[in-house]
Amino acid sequence: MTDFNENLNIEKRNSGQADINSVPFTEVEQPGPASLAQQAKGFWVTFSTMFKKNQTVQYPDVKAPTAPRFHGRHQLNRHPDGLEKCIGCELCAWACPADAILVEGGNNTPGNQMSPGERHGAVYQINYLRCIFCGLCVEACPTRALTMTNEYELADDKREKLIFEKEDLLAPLRQGMLAPPHPMYPGMTDTNYYNGDVKEAHPSQGEK
Amino acid sequence: MTTAELLGTDPGWIIAVKAVMVFGICVVATLMAVWTERRVLAKMQLRTGPNRVGPAGLLQSLSDGVKLALKEDIIPAAADKVVFIIAPIIATSMCFMAFAVIPMTGVVNLFGHKTALQLTDLPVGVLYILAVTSIGVYGVVLAGWSSGSTYPLLGGLRSSAQVISYEVAMGLSLVAVFIYASSMSTSDIVASQHQHIWNAVVLFPSFVIYVISMVGETNRAPFDLAEAEGELVGGFHTEYSSLKFALFFLAEYVNIIAVSALATTLFLGGYHALPGLGFTEQWLGGWFTLIWFFAKVNLFFFIFMWLRGSLPRLRYDQFMKFGWKVLIPVSLIWILIVASLRVLQQEGAPRSAILAFAAGVVIIVMAISSLVERNKEKVRSADLPLGEAPDFPVPSLPNVQSINVSGGK
Numbered sequence: 001m002t003d004f005n006e007n008l009n010i011e012k013r014n015s016g017q018a019d020i021n022s023v024p025f026t027e028v029e030q031p032g033p034a035s036l037a038q039q040a041k042g043f044w045v046t047f048s049t050m051f052k053k054n055q056t057v058q059y060p061d062v063k064a065p066t067a068p069r070f071h072g073r074h075q076l077n078r079h080p081d082g083l084e085k086c087i088g089c090e091l092c093a094w095a096c097p098a099d100a101i102l103v104e105g106g107n108n109t110p111g112n113q114m115s116p117g118e119r120h121g122a123v124y125q126i127n128y129l130r131c132i133f134c135g136l137c138v139e140a141c142p143t144r145a146l147t148m149t150n151e152y153e154l155a156d157d158k159r160e161k162l163i164f165e166k167e168d169l170l171a172p173l174r175q176g177m178l179a180p181p182h183p184m185y186p187g188m189t190d191t192n193y194y195n196g197d198v199k200e201a202h203p204s205q206g207e208k
Numbered sequence: 209m210t211t212a213e214l215l216g217t218d219p220g221w222i223i224a225v226k227a228v229m230v231f232g233i234c235v236v237a238t239l240m241a242v243w244t245e246r247r248v249l250a251k252m253q254l255r256t257g258p259n260r261v262g263p264a265g266l267l268q269s270l271s272d273g274v275k276l277a278l279k280e281d282i283i284p285a286a287a288d289k290v291v292f293i294i295a296p297i298i299a300t301s302m303c304f305m306a307f308a309v310i311p312m313t314g315v316v317n318l319f320g321h322k323t324a325l326q327l328t329d330l331p332v333g334v335l336y337i338l339a340v341t342s343i344g345v346y347g348v349v350l351a352g353w354s355s356g357s358t359y360p361l362l363g364g365l366r367s368s369a370q371v372i373s374y375e376v377a378m379g380l381s382l383v384a385v386f387i388y389a390s391s392m393s394t395s396d397i398v399a400s401q402h403q404h405i406w407n408a409v410v411l412f413p414s415f416v417i418y419v420i421s422m423v424g425e426t427n428r429a430p431f432d433l434a435e436a437e438g439e440l441v442g443g444f445h446t447e448y449s450s451l452k453f454a455l456f457f458l459a460e461y462v463n464i465i466a467v468s469a470l471a472t473t474l475f476l477g478g479y480h481a482l483p484g485l486g487f488t489e490q491w492l493g494g495w496f497t498l499i500w501f502f503a504k505v506n507l508f509f510f511i512f513m514w515l516r517g518s519l520p521r522l523r524y525d526q527f528m529k530f531g532w533k534v535l536i537p538v539s540l541i542w543i544l545i546v547a548s549l550r551v552l553q554q555e556g557a558p559r560s561a562i563l564a565f566a567a568g569v570v571i572i573v574m575a576i577s578s579l580v581e582r583n584k585e586k587v588r589s590a591d592l593p594l595g596e597a598p599d600f601p602v603p604s605l606p607n608v609q610s611i612n613v614s615g616g617k
Contacts, residue, residue, distance in 0.1 A: 046252040046517040050252055058259075
C-alpha cells in the first residue's frame with residue numbers, strides 16, 4: 001500500500017487547486033487467497049526459528065550490561081577531596097516532574113563544612129516509587145552533583161525502603177578523598193572547586 | 209491369535225494393573241506435553257521457555273499442578289453448585305476412558321503374563337471413542353452453563369457447537385477407514401494396516417480431514433474459539449479455580465493425546481514400526497513398540513504445537529463454514545468414492561474397470577474445480593466498473609480512482 005501523500009499531485013496542492021474532497025487512489029492489485037505454497041511459508045518461518053539462537057537473557061544468573069547512558073539509580077557525586085558537590089539549591093527537586101525529590105539545604109559552618117561554598121544539601125531524598133527516571137534532575141543540577149548510574153535493580157518489599165536517603169545516594173569515597181565535614185582546600189575558593197582545580201585532599205584538611 | 213482373544217485371557221489383576229498404567233501414562237504424558245509445548249513454542253518465538261524447576265524445567269508442570277491444587281477453590285455465588293463440581297469430573301474422566309481401547313504395544317510380557325498394553329478390545333472400539341469424547345463435551349457445556357456467568361456460557365456454547373460440528377467431519381473421515389479395514393476395532397485396524405499399507409497413504413484425504421477435525425475437536429489453536437482470551441476471557445473455565453481448573457487443563461491435554469493416539473492407530477499403523485524397521489518391534493521383549501507408538505503420537509502433538517505457533521485464530525463464522533461446507537461434503541464424496549471402489553473390488557470387477565472408475569472420478573473433480581475457479585474470477589471482476597466512484601464514502605477500493613467524500617459534485 002502506498003501512502004496517500006505520495007500520490008497527491010504536489011503542484012495542484014501547492015497552487016490551491018486541489019479538491020479537498022477528492023482523495024486520490026492508485027490501483028492496487030488486490031491479493032487473492034495465497035497459494036498453498038505461500039501459506040506453507042508461514043509454517044517454515046516458525047519451524048526454522050526453532051533452530052535459531054534464542055534471545056532470552058537468563059537474567060538473575062546472567063546480567064547483560066545496560067546501554068552506557070541507561071537511566072538507573074541516582075548518585076550524589078563528590079569533589080576529588082571528598083567534599084560533596086551538592087549545594088542544596090533544590091533545582092533538581094523543582095525540575096522533577098514526578099515530585100520525587102526532597103531537598104533541604106543547610107549552612108556550611110567552619111565546624112561543619114560539607115561542600116565548598118556557603119550551603120550544602122542537609123536532607124536529600126529520592127522516592128523511587130515516584131521517580132520516572134527521566135533525568136531532568138540531572139540536567140537541572142548546576143554543579144553536576146547529581147548524575148545517574150546504570151544500576152537498575154531497585155525492587156524492594158517495603159515502600160519505606162524505596163525512599164533513598166542521602167547516605168544511600170552518595171558516591172563512595174575514592175582514592176585521595178576525605179570524609180566530610182572538613183575544611184576546604186587551603187587557598188581554594190568554591191569557584192576553584194567548580195573549575196576542577198582541586199585534584200585531591202590536602203593533608204591539612206584531615207586535621208581536627 | 210487376535211488381540212481380542214489375547215486380551216480375553218487376562219486375569220483381573222492384570223486388567224487392574226493395565227488400567228493404572230493407562231492412567232499413569234496419560235497423566236505423565238500430560239505433564240510432559242505441557243512442558244514440551246511450552247519449550248517448543250518458546251523455541252519458535254526465539255525464547256527459552258520454562259527452564260528453572262528441575263533439569264531443563266522438566267518439573268515445571270508438576271510444580272504448576274501442585275500450585276493449582278493449593279489455590280483457594282472458589283465456587284461463584286451464582287453457580288449451580290452440583291453441576292459446577294460435576295462438570296470438570298465428566299470432562300476429565302471421559303478423556304481417560306477414550307484411552308482404554310487404544311492399542312499401545314504389540315504382544316508383551318507384563319509381570320509374567322503374555323498380553324498387549326490395551327485395556328480392552330471392543331468390536332466397535334472407534335465408535336466407543338467417538339461416544340466417550342462426545343460425552344466429554346457435556347463437561348464443557350455444563351461448566352459453561354453452571355458458572356452462572358456470561359463469558360463461560362458463551363465459551364461453553366461455542367465449544368460444544370464446535371466439537372459437535374467437527375465430530376461429524378471426524379466421524380465421516382473414519383468411515384473410509386472402517387470400509388477399508390472392514391472392522392471398527394482398533395486392534396483389527398492396526399493389524400490390517402500392518403498387512404497392507406498405512407491408511408494415511410491409501411486414504412490420504414481421510415487422513416487430512418481427520419487431522420484438521422481433531423484440532424477442531426480438541427479446541428486447540430487455530431480453532432481455540434472457545435477460549436478466545438481476547439473475547440471470552442477464559443471461555444468455559446473462566447470461573448474455575450484450583451483443582452477443578454487443573455482437571456480441565458488435564459482434560460484438554462489428555463484429549464489431545466487421545467486424538468493423536470487415535471490418529472496414530474487409525475492412520476499411521478499404530479504401534480508397529482516404520483515399514484522396513486520391523487525388526488525393532490522385538491526389542492525389549494516387545495516393549496519397543498510402545499516407543500514407536502509414542503513417537504507417532506508425538507509427531508501429531510508436534511503438529512498441534514506447530515499450528516499454534518504459526519496460525520492466528522479463525523473467525524467463528526469462517527470456522528463453522530469450513531467445517532460444514534468444506535470438510536463434511538468432501539468427506540461424503542470421498543466416502544462415496546471409497547465405497548464404490550470397494551464394491552467394485554468385492555464384485556470381482558477387472559482391474560481396468562477399477563482404474564477407469566478412479567480416472568473418471570479424478571476427471572470429474574478436476575472439471576468441477578476448474579469451473580469453480582472460473583466462477584470466482586467472474587465474481588471478482590464484477591465488483592465495480594473501472595474508474596467509477598460510489599457516491600458514499602467508503603474505504604479504498606482497488607478499481608476506483610477517486611471518491612467524492614462530500615457526496616455532491
